[in-house]
Amino acid sequence: MKKRVLILAFAALCVLSLSGCGDKKEDDEIKLPILEGDKIEFNTIKAEIGTISETYTLDGSYSNPYIMSVSTQAGGKIESVNLKNGAEVKEGDVLITITSEEIDKQIADQQIRLDSVKQTYQTLGATKGTSAAELESARIDIDIEQNAMDQLLKNKEKYSVKAPVSGVISEVNGSEDSYAIGKDIAQGALVCSITPSSGNVLCARTNDDNQLQNVNFGTSVSITHLNENVGTGIVSDIIHFDNGDYSNYCYVVKVDDKYGDISYYEGLKVTFNTYTKENVVLVPTDAIRSISDEKYVDVLIDGVKVQTAVETGISDELKTEIVSGLTGTEDIIVS
Numbered sequence: 628m629k630k631r632v633l634i635l636a637f638a639a640l641c642v643l644s645l646s647g648c649g650d651k652k653e654d655d656e657i658k659l660p661i662l663e664g665d666k667i668e669f670n671t672i673k674a675e676i677g678t679i680s681e682t683y684t685l686d687g688s689y690s691n692p693y694i695m696s697v698s699t700q701a702g703g704k705i706e707s708v709n710l711k712n713g714a715e716v717k718e719g720d721v722l723i724t725i726t727s728e729e730i731d732k733q734i735a736d737q738q739i740r741l742d743s744v745k746q747t748y749q750t751l752g753a754t755k756g757t758s759a760a761e762l763e764s765a766r767i768d769i770d771i772e773q774n775a776m777d778q779l780l781k782n783k784e785k786y787s788v789k790a791p792v793s794g795v796i797s798e799v800n801g802s803e804d805s806y807a808i809g810k811d812i813a814q815g816a817l818v819c820s821i822t823p824s825s826g827n828v829l830c831a832r833t834n835d836d837n838q839l840q841n842v843n844f845g846t847s848v849s850i851t852h853l854n855e856n857v858g859t860g861i862v863s864d865i866i867h868f869d870n871g872d873y874s875n876y877c878y879v880v881k882v883d884d885k886y887g888d889i890s891y892y893e894g895l896k897v898t899f900n901t902y903t904k905e906n907v908v909l910v911p912t913d914a915i916r917s918i919s920d921e922k923y924v925d926v927l928i929d930g931v932k933v934q935t936a937v938e939t940g941i942s943d944e945l946k947t948e949i950v951s952g953l954t955g956t957e958d959i960i961v962s
Contacts, residue, residue: 632807671927671958674910679948680903683750683839685831685878687850691823692830692877693867695792700785701728704815708806710819716790722819723726723788725812730783736760737776744768794823827890829860829880831897836874838865848880850889851896858886862899904941908949912942914961924953925960932960 703725710722748765751757800817802809829850833839842862849859864879880897882889889895914924915937926935937952 630826652667667906669927669932670962672911672914672961674908674953674955674959676906676955677909678905679907679909679941679943679946680904680905681841681901682943683899683901684944685897685899686835687826687829687880687897688893689846691794691826691828693823693826694797694863694868695794695823697722697788697818697821699723699725699788699793699812699816699818701727701730701782701813702812702816703730703786705806705808705810705812708798708808709942710816712799712804713823714796714798715794716796716821717793720790721787723806723812725786725788727786730779730786731935732783734776734779734783737772737779737865741769741776744772765817767934775821775901778930788818788820792823793813793825794821794822796820823955828863829882829890829895829897831878831880831899833876836869836876838867838876839878839899841876842899847900849898849900850882850886851854851898852889852892852894857892857895858882858889901941907940908953908955909946910949910953910959911961912945912947914959915939915947924949926953928958 630842658898704727706724706726708723709720711806742764748762750770751762751765796819798820800819814926831848842865844862844865846862848860848862849856850860860880860882862878863881866877866879868875868877878897878899910924915926916923921936922939923934923936926933935952938950940948940950942948
């Protein structure tokens with residue numbers, strides 16, 4: 628009897644043990660959760676068919692862009708110097724004086740000849756019996772030698788380098804040592820540049836050496852101040868500045884007379900209007916991407932972003948013409 632009870636107990640224990648093992652196996656199974664992905668939302672804008680005008684906007688200010696270069700007209704040794712960057716000068720101010728032994732000797736020799744013919748004339752005039760013809764010939768000799776002296780003195784003026792206009796010395800060419808007293812200076816040497824103080828005109832300058840495309844003489848412009856129109860005009864001149872280290876283009880604007888004087892405005896904006904195209908496909912300029920030399924836009928098609936190659940045309944400050952690649956009905960992804 629006792630033996631049977633032990634067998635039953637053992638069987639029960641096994642049943643419980645098997646039951647526990649089964650529960651553990653079921654609990655330890657790896658369960659994979661079902662992940663629901665978030666739907667990506669794109670910020671889009673419709674491509675459109677419209678009109679676009681190619682424009683460029685530059686800062687404008689009144690100044691004189693016609694900088695004058697000052698060079699020597701004769702060579703020799705520097706005698707005096709009055710050059711300094713930023714210095715104001717008046718027309719006719721002497722910037723450099725140059726000495727030349729050759730021209731000085733020519734003037735001295737000519738003075739001797741002039742004095743001689745003058746003395747001859749005085750002697751003939753004081754001598755009795757001098758004929759009128761002799762006296763007239765002596766007077767003619769004086770005129771000849773005086774004309775020769777006047778020409779030499781005129782040439783001597785070339786040895787003084789003078790300011791051709793009133794203004795500011797914008798740049799002295801070379802170092803300070805280049806203009807040491809007694810140093811040789813060649814004929815035709817560039818001395819400095821002077822920005823005239825009068826004759827200011829409205830100028831709009833680029834920030835680099837790139838010329839504005841399709842902007843030429845006669846291109847129309849609009850002029851604004853604090854986003855308000857204060858004038859219109861045309862491009863009357865285009866000046867290229869290049870000093871080696873920095874270069875740019877200056878567009879001189881002739882303002883329409885009906886607006887009067889607008890030079891007192893500060894912070895003018897000059898917008899160049901080149902030409903207008905109608906019925907073209909337009910997209911925001913900032914939606915256009917570039918890979919190497921190819922351009923593309925991201926188009927949303929059935930919820931999917933599709934990279935679409937495009938060919939671009941003219942642009943204004945906000946939109947760009949699409950020459951090919953789009954029809955004008957697409958949803959363009961802008962961010």
